[in-house]
Amino acid sequence: MNKEGKGYLIVADNTEQTDYVDCAVALARSIKLHTPDAKIALMTSNEVNNDIFDYVVDLPFGDQAPDSDWKLKNDWQIFWATPFKETIKLEADMVVPHSIEHWWDMFRKRDVVVSVGTKNYLQQDTTVRMYRKIFDKNELPDVYNAITYFRYSQFASEFFSLVRDIFNDWDNVRTIIKGGDADPGTTDVVYAIAAKTLGIENCTLPNTSYPKMIHMKGAINYMSGENWTEELIWEFDRSNIRINTVDQQYPVHYQVKEFSKKLNEYYEQFFTSTTEV
Amino acid sequence: MTRGFLIFAFDNEKVSYFKHAVWTADRIERFLNLPTTIVTDTKSAETQTTTHDLIITDAISGGQRNFDLGQCGGEAKWYNVNRYQAYDHSPYDETIVLDSDYIVNSDQLLKVFDTHHDVLFHRDVYDITGRRGAENYRTFGHHNFPHYWATVLFFRKGKEAQNFFQCMDMIKSNYTHYSKIYKYHRLPYRSDYATSIALGMIYGHRIDAMPTIPWLLQTAFSDVKVIKMGDTEYKIVYENWNKITDERQKYEIEVKDMDIHCIDKHSFEAIVNE
Numbered sequence: 305m306n307k308e309g310k311g312y313l314i315v316a317d318n319t320e321q322t323d324y325v326d327c328a329v330a331l332a333r334s335i336k337l338h339t340p341d342a343k344i345a346l347m348t349s350n351e352v353n354n355d356i357f358d359y360v361v362d363l364p365f366g367d368q369a370p371d372s373d374w375k376l377k378n379d380w381q382i383f384w385a386t387p388f389k390e391t392i393k394l395e396a397d398m399v400v401p402h403s404i405e406h407w408w409d410m411f412r413k414r415d416v417v418v419s420v421g422t423k424n425y426l427q428q429d430t431t432v433r434m435y436r437k438i439f440d441k442n443e444l445p446d447v448y449n450a451i452t453y454f455r456y457s458q459f460a461s462e463f464f465s466l467v468r469d470i471f472n473d474w475d476n477v478r479t480i481i482k483g484g485d486a487d488p489g490t491t492d493v494v495y496a497i498a499a500k501t502l503g504i505e506n507c508t509l510p511n512t513s514y515p516k517m518i519h520m521k522g523a524i525n526y527m528s529g530e531n532w533t534e535e536l537i538w539e540f541d542r543s544n545i546r547i548n549t550v551d552q553q554y555p556v557h558y559q560v561k562e563f564s565k566k567l568n569e570y571y572e573q574f575f576t577s578t579t580e581v
Numbered sequence: 582m583t584r585g586f587l588i589f590a591f592d593n594e595k596v597s598y599f600k601h602a603v604w605t606a607d608r609i610e611r612f613l614n615l616p617t618t619i620v621t622d623t624k625s626a627e628t629q630t631t632t633h634d635l636i637i638t639d640a641i642s643g644g645q646r647n648f649d650l651g652q653c654g655g656e657a658k659w660y661n662v663n664r665y666q667a668y669d670h671s672p673y674d675e676t677i678v679l680d681s682d683y684i685v686n687s688d689q690l691l692k693v694f695d696t697h698h699d700v701l702f703h704r705d706v707y708d709i710t711g712r713r714g715a716e717n718y719r720t721f722g723h724h725n726f727p728h729y730w731a732t733v734l735f736f737r738k739g740k741e742a743q744n745f746f747q748c749m750d751m752i753k754s755n756y757t758h759y760s761k762i763y764k765y766h767r768l769p770y771r772s773d774y775a776t777s778i779a780l781g782m783i784y785g786h787r788i789d790a791m792p793t794i795p796w797l798l799q800t801a802f803s804d805v806k807v808i809k810m811g812d813t814e815y816k817i818v819y820e821n822w823n824k825i826t827d828e829r830q831k832y833e834i835e836v837k838d839m840d841i842h843c844i845d846k847h848s849f850e851a852i853v854n855e
Binding site: 425426427525526527535536537546548549550551553 | 723724725726727762763778781782785786787788789
């Protein structure tokens, strides 16, 4: 495939439990509302025909977890699947309420940039570590793969090859790292190990306010439980989203997958296309 | 461009707010050379004569409050809701709405009028005892919304300030609704909460854009005694844990020429009666 300039790549494979493609449609719509010229690709093994996506690409090496409801093991394929020379990969259960086009300039200082740290709905950097114990125990960088930039380059190839190898060898890797027995091989941990192996300074941007996302996990947002949609109010204003009245300035990782239904119900009015899965 | 101060002061069975307001207005005149208008009710205004301008209105109660913290029997009605009327009541183009328990000891507040913001108040407090007593006031509600202080509230008349006070009015009228969103106690009414929420509204719900008076509000909290030693000299008496003896110990510090937000009403009463 001849790769074109730059674009966003969303990874979404439906499972029995979760309609990830619906999440991806909502994410793509949120981007196109403020950046209509953005190129957006979807990597999926589902059949998807929705013109919100400029590209729908299959997993080049096939589904690596056919019997699993968790498709994390397919993530490394993004490097070979992307139709772009420069890619920002986004996890499907996010929205991008404001343009992040200015991020590209900063990203170009590296071949790979994985976002570091996260914010709460008040736009504050969180200090909550209860979801990141394995990172602290192993002194791993606090990376979040949900936003990852990569350029079609030798280094990015090495990075994602290493990510693939760690995923495939997880049964051994988990015995080496502290607390690994309790981790099923989550993408953030795998990325963190890859980043630490290849040099954290080569895979992250230190001392920058972005890339960064709002993470809607319970403890990060002073909630009693994990479902923020039951405790906080939300309002939509085109691509803007306000959570408990606070305007969200960064991509929002809403994590409660059913929320995509609310998003698409709202976004529908701005688009004429329909999803066919 | 006219400038002045506005103090809301409605007496209850426990606190003579009007007397406090007159005392504070006298000091504003002396240290800042600016006029003060006191917004009060007939009953309070009859307690003492004053040369300061008065606006007589009905006091609105925000509920019961204990005015003797740490003791029983100090409950009384708290008339703290009228602040949303400040825009309409103020005769000045630029106004500082000041709590009646603010001890003016310098001309520091004149600097507030230099701001280019049309609505401005304090985000952060400095605990005068250094005990980090302000930590619990950084946020309010279960989900930790930023807490601003209505103690010193500057506004310049115009569209933005008008919007702000209309928002305060709306919040006051729907206070239970907002208490459910921000998850704070519905009673008593808190001006600080209403002003914090209203400021968020006029800044487009972007809390990183909300401005603040660029210094900390020097505060003596409710468990701190403030004793007047001279015209602008005060002794601050408080207790703290002594880590060496492992028991509570009384401490004293002295401050001079420093404005103080004196929350302990008994201390303030003693100062005013001196």
